[in-house]
Amino acid sequence: MEWGGSHYGDxxxxxxxxxRFGGVSEGAFSSLNLALHVNDDSLHVNANREILRKQMGVRAVVFMEQVHGDRIVRxxxxxxxxxxxxxxxxxxxIALAVMVADCMPILFYDKTYEAIGVAHAGREGSRLGIGVKCLEAMEKAFGTRASEVQIFIGPSIGACxxxxxxxxxxxxxxxxxxxxxxxxxxxxAYNYxxxxxxxxxxxxxxxxPLCTCCHESYFSYRREKITGRFAGVICL
Ligand SMILES: [Zn+2]
Structure with a gap:
């Protein structure tokens, strides 16, 4: 696991x-595949999700059924x-999770109003402005200000x-x-x-800076076609 954890004030x-490491899935899904929709053994996926939940130290991790759209759910x-x-x-x-294998996993943190968000931005999602729309949804729901929000974008397929x-x-x-x-x-660069x-x-x-297609530590749809999904996860 690559950890990024921080205290901000209190x-x-x-x-x-x-x-892709630290889970129980086998073969093309070896080993920390978090996606149920890729034909991996669901027992393995659920065991992997439980590993993730414990790692985050939360009551639950909420995943999305991602469809390359721009719908945002509170x-x-x-x-x-x-x-x-x-x-x-x-x-x-409650941790929020976004699954990817080349698409961009975007995490949002608003320290002032104590709110978080996640977004799945591939080509279509980016074109639809899913990242900015997620930020706008946080502004509307919690008062989040763009000038204060912190954004973390994980490994994704690079221009290379x-x-x-x-x-x-x-x-x-x-x-x-x-x-x-x-x-x-x-x-x-487009989303930035x-x-x-x-x-x-x-x-x-x-x-x-990591490209998922270049780095075999990550699942990459472009490189492998039949593969798992890794995730960006955030919680308060
Ligand atoms: Zn690359």
Missing amino acids: VLMRYLFTN IEEEGQTPMCDAMITNQKE CYEIGKEVSEGFDGFLHVKNERLFLDLQ KAFLDQGVLPEHLNVS
Whole structure:
């Protein structure tokens, strides 16, 4: 596990990005696969989710049924798996999780109003502005200010590996790189700029430099096709 945990004032916030190690899944899902929808043994996945819950030290971890959309759900209690691509809460003891294998896992922390959020931003989600919309939902629900929110973006596919077709490149002008007549998308830069434009401070924007497709410590759909999902997780 790669841990990032911090105390801010008298408020405890914890977050982490898992990698593929430390779980019980086998084969292509070895070993800390957290996704039930990829045809892994559900007993293994649930055991892995329990490992994660204990690691976070919370009552429950809430996952999403992610659909590459821009729906955001406010979580008031555990025991649900909403169909959405972002969640927000100010409940303690309930961790929010976003699963990925190349897409960007984005975590939000508002120290002032004690609120958190998670967002799943792949190409479609980014185009829909899921990150900024999640921040706006926190503003509306909790009073979160863009100038104060801290954002943590975990490992995701980098411009080094993220080749896309011209037909899906619309809207990403300025964030495309051409190499040997092939098109590569810099999703991290696209989202970084979107947050800056929203008023998030650069010193509050923490972006992992790790590309999931380059680093085999992480599940990568692009590299492996049949594979598991790792997660970004945050709790108050
Ligand atoms: Zn790469």
